[in-house]
Amino acid sequence: MSVDLVLLTVRDDQLAVLLVRRGIDPYRGRWALPGGFVRPGEDLADAAVRELAEETGLRHPPAHLEQLATYGTPGRDPRGHVVTVAFLALVPQSRAPVAGTDAADSRWAALGDTSTADLAFDHATIVADGLERARSKIEYSAVATAFCEPEFTVAALRRIYELVWGCRLDPRNFHRKVTGTAGFLVPTGRLTTRDGGRPAELYRRGEAGLLHPAMLRPARERPPGDGAARQDGSR
Amino acid sequence: MSVDLVLLTVRDDQLAVLLVRRGIDPYRGRWALPGGFVRPGEDLADAAVRELAEETGLRHPPAHLEQLATYGTPGRDPRGHVVTVAFLALVPQSRAPVAGTDAADSRWAALGDTSTADLAFDHATIVADGLERARSKIEYSAVATAFCEPEFTVAALRRIYELVWGCRLDPRNFHRKVTGTAGFLVPTGRLTTRDGGRPAELYRRGEAGLLHPAMLRPARERPPGDGAARQDGSR
């Protein structure tokens, strides 16, 4: 009985997952998700947080942690019938572990990067399931704020949605939606300071866990970096 | 390592969950979810289907089966640290096990019935989680058809939504929504025969697994049997 973690953050304007290099067999030297065996009498979520701290040096509890799914197909682990409970964790970059600085060899892999397709065990599947969970969950809940710093701008939150969904969102419509949904954002009354450009309002997460009605994910995807792309291809 | 099943169906115009009476300690004589230990080398979903057949006499594989969550809090089982993977299964009444006819003592408990609050282990929590999963999943997916017979009417499907959500839905708007969502329903061209009342069109489930856009669950709940209730309380 083990736990594995899909720890996601947004860094360098990309959605990334934390990987660790395995130091022991099986799959020695291969990249894998952080995780390990549950200790006798230990709660599953506790084991997940403990492994995260031990293996990656995460200093704070993650802003969001939820159970993802349990993987128990015979043969998924060459050591025998090992069932693993996968967790999805989201953290802002300021609270994310710094890869490579701790006991274990670790790195951040951008999602969509081909290297996440070549992980140990069935971890590529688990990463894909975690990403899909994140994609759908930010539609109807406020968990996207778990990627954000304690105070953040509407533009920062919009960028989170764009990176997770892999699409462009209209700034006006997004702003109207998030500021018009009761309990989603709480204005702090403070502004960003920046070089050039109008300062932005700073917000904190509100009390609302679920969004009514949900954010609408565009049906057709547009690459998040492609500012020239148009939905209908015209012009 | 065990599996437990939340098997739901609609019978007697109520949403109901199948319970079995425990024949052995712990909790001997108490009602519990069907389930049991996973055999070495057995896949989790296979174990779920096997236990369902063994304990309840279910003859067909369930129309819908999905993993719900894994429960591993220390102390949830007095025998020690037993982790259980819960599954949610949905079946139409025609394919539901007939309670009390098989080896194990079983019965259908209407949800909302107080008896589901007094189950063995943490099974009351698991039932509540399963119900919540069903409630949210019929919003954005077509799984509500798993409660229906192979051919069903729009009114039958609407009744499913009303019972699962615990509210009344407008027949016109529901009809427009489900027939207007591509891939949700496939007309068979056949009609019901009935005593009195216009015959209804019969449909089969379509290919669509997910609904775009989602069905909207009313924010305020109205009791499904209360035809006189009005949303604003006027008149």
Place this chain on the structure above:
DNA sequence: GGAATAGTGTCTATCAGACAATATTGA
């Protein structure tokens, strides 16, 4: 015809998509 049930017409309010315009900063 009347009761019962199924299905349709249609008005309105709401909300998302589109996109232009204005606001506020630093260089």
Place this chain on the structure above:
DNA sequence: TCAATATTGTCTGATAGACACTATTCC
């Protein structure tokens, strides 16, 4: 002033809510 970024105005189309109406059966 311009470049850069944030924020708002507003038109339009799609769709959900409300509810009255028509349709088809059996008695």
